[in-house]
Amino acid sequence: MKPKKTILCVDDNEQALSIRKILLETRGYRVLAYNSGEQALEAFRRGGVDLVLTDLTMPGVDGSRLIAEIKSLSPQTPAVLISSRVKVYERETVADVFLPKGMYEPAELLERIRLLLVRKRGPKRHGELRRDPADVEQIVA
Numbered sequence: 479m480k481p482k483k484t485i486l487c488v489d490d491n492e493q494a495l496s497i498r499k500i501l502l503e504t505r506g507y508r509v510l511a512y513n514s515g516e517q518a519l520e521a522f523r524r525g526g527v528d529l530v531l532t533d534l535t536m537p538g539v540d541g542s543r544l545i546a547e548i549k550s551l552s553p554q555t556p557a558v559l560i561s562s563r564v565k566v567y568e569r570e571t572v573a574d575v576f577l578p579k580g581m582y583e584p585a586e587l588l589e590r591i592r593l594l595l596v597r598k599r600g601p602k603r604h605g606e607l608r609r610d611p612a613d614v615e616q617i618v619a
Contacts, residue, residue, distance in 0.1 A: 515539025534561035556594035
């Protein structure tokens with residue numbers, strides 16, 4: 479059985495955070511849920527996070543700043559930004575995906591997450607195992 483992917487889920491709205499946590503856990507993800515950007519950043523620094531899913535508008539460290547901090551530490555970590563108030567073009571963000579709250583189906587969120595995680599992982603291993611015949615001879619010899 480392959481290990482579960484870990485998603486850092488952040489929202490200052492406890493109800494929205496709980497709903498997303500349950501949605502993701504029932505699909506086999508491990509979820510680290512936090513209601514502040516500061517706590518989420520501390521958790522990210524401890525390692526083991528495969529993807530970040532955050533609300534934009536939060537007190538203190540907002541979602542845009544949280545993603546910028548995370549991308550400065552780990553540029554390859556995918557990030558999804560969700561917001562009900564701000565359209566994506568009104569603020570600069572380094573998020574990989576922007577979803578307006580209430581304007582997407584849970585299935586769309588799950589598919590975006592799946593695609594981002596596949597993209598992070600890269601090509602399947604069997605494609606990477608093709609070797610030059612000369613290299614194989616050296617390994618066997």
